[in-house]
């Protein structure tokens with residue numbers, strides 16, 4: 001166990017003892033009893049045998065036999081008690097460990113970590129490590145127990161034959177080294193297989209996903225995906241098989257070696273007894289002590305290996321917990337005041353990774369406070385990226401974005417986001433009730449049905465909701481059943497209806513300083529789209545909005561239209577001024593208008 005890995009033991013034990021103090025204290029007490037019992041039983045057995053062979057009266061032997069029987073019964077119950085209390089400790093500690101892990105995950109301010117495969121591998125290992133603190137602590141307690149037991153039995157062996165005692169001890173050394181090497185190999189294999197296991201999980205989820213199911217069936221790609229999943233699984237199994245084989249050979253070899261040492265010791269003891277050097281009780285003590293020491297040493301070795309393995313896994317857990325925020329958070333963030341003047345992009349350059357192409361190339365644009373700004377551009381021009389930067393999901397690679405003159409980097413991201421309402425292009429549909437789906441926009445509305453209804457009405461989904469089986473309490477899911485189990489099928493909305501719910505979620509923040517709608521009308525019919533825009537202009541009159549749409553007609557009333565082309569702003573102006581300039585906007589608009597007129 002390296003010193004770096006070993007350092008994880010203290011925080012793991014601290015967490016474990018804080019979450020399950022009673023269980024771990026009981027486990028320690030049970031372990032102590034379990035450590036002393038084998039030594040006591042071994043010596044009592046010798047005493048009984050020697051007394052029998054010396055012809056001691058049965059009345060004197062009976063109390064000894066009863067004590068032995070009681071100790072035997074106690075020995076039999078200890079494993080069950082150990083199992084019960086360690087399972088309970090495991091549950092309590094892993095619950096706390098998981099809670100901490102996802103608190104840490106929630107603390108990452110941006111999206112960068114979730115697009116980093118290395119971090120995702122780390123996270124997958126950390127997710128599997130929530131049992132590590134309890135396992136480590138229980139293993140350490142068991143380790144101490146085995147050391148005490150081994151010392152007691154070893155002492156007994158030394159009394160009979162220091163030479164054999166020495167041989168048994170030395171014989172344990174290769175086992176220890178081999179088991180530690182195997183433990184390290186096991187963890188390295190798990191780390192190496194983590195990306196494959198994530199991929200295998202991806203295929204599994206895909207094959208049972210309702211949305212993917214449509215394409216899978218239409219294109220007939222189920223067997224293709226299943227084949228890929230099975231190939232990945234075979235690769236994982238092959239790696240694990242290689243490891244298992246190695247363990248089989250190493251461990252069988254070690255077992256044979258231990259048996260040979262014990263056998264040789266037994267032959268020696270019988271020869272000694274033949275020469276009258278050892279009594280029958282001595283032989284019984286010898287056999288029990290050799291077996292006991294070997295079992296205890298094997299236990300120590302396997303616990304050390306387990307501890308090493310768990311510590312290496314716990315290392316990944318602490319790595320995720322200790323990962324710094326991927327966006328620098330100002331030590332003393334400036335409060336985010338209500339937007340007065342506007343948001344300014346100052347020569348903003350952005351790419352998603354150092355080895356990826358530039359997505360924004362020197363964007364300089366002002367979103368003046370109180371105006372509705374339309375963002376227009378071809379697919380991949382960088383519109384949604386601008387939106388993500390506005391919410392500070394990422395920081396510009398070069399340049400800066402200011403909120404009333406303050407760099408977004410100097411603001412507290414949570415405060416900034418509290419001032420923004422948004423419907424993203426890839427908005428979420430939650431398998432929750434209608435109320436919950438809307439209230440996620442502002443959790444304070446969860447207990448305020450009037451606000452929920454008002455937001456739903458503004459998004460023009462109220463009437464649809466009222467017709468649902470349980471109105472606003474209807475569960476929108478085919479994946480989960482209602483809690484009361486009365487409706488096993490759940491309700492599914494149409495694409496446009498989901499989009500309206502996402503709008504309602506954003507409208508809960510109707511007084512937000514900035515409302516961003518990234519193609520909120522993609523799933524809406526033309527009438528609904530016109531109504532939506534009329535409603536937004538009334539609702540947001542005098543407030544700042546950024547609207548993205550490929551249907552340029554819906555943006556013609558925007559106070560300012562910004563055209564983005566290949567990551568750069570190429571035109572800005574009103575609909576009328578841009579049409580008269582005859583640039584990209586004019587070309588796109590005229591093409592669309594012609595399309596609608598059928599000419």
Ligand SMILES: Nc1ncnc2c1ncn2[C@@H]1O[C@H](COP(=O)(O)OP(=O)(O)OP(=O)(O)O)[C@@H](O)[C@H]1O
Pocket residue numbers: 115352356359377378379380381382383384385386425
């Ligand atoms: N998370 C990401 N990681 C890497 N590249 C990305 C990521 N998101 C977007 N991109 C790339 O950035 C470019 C701009 O994408 P963006 O989504 O901003 O365009 P858009 O103008 O909103 O396009 P559309 O009209 O199709 O929605 C694209 O080339 C895309 O491949």
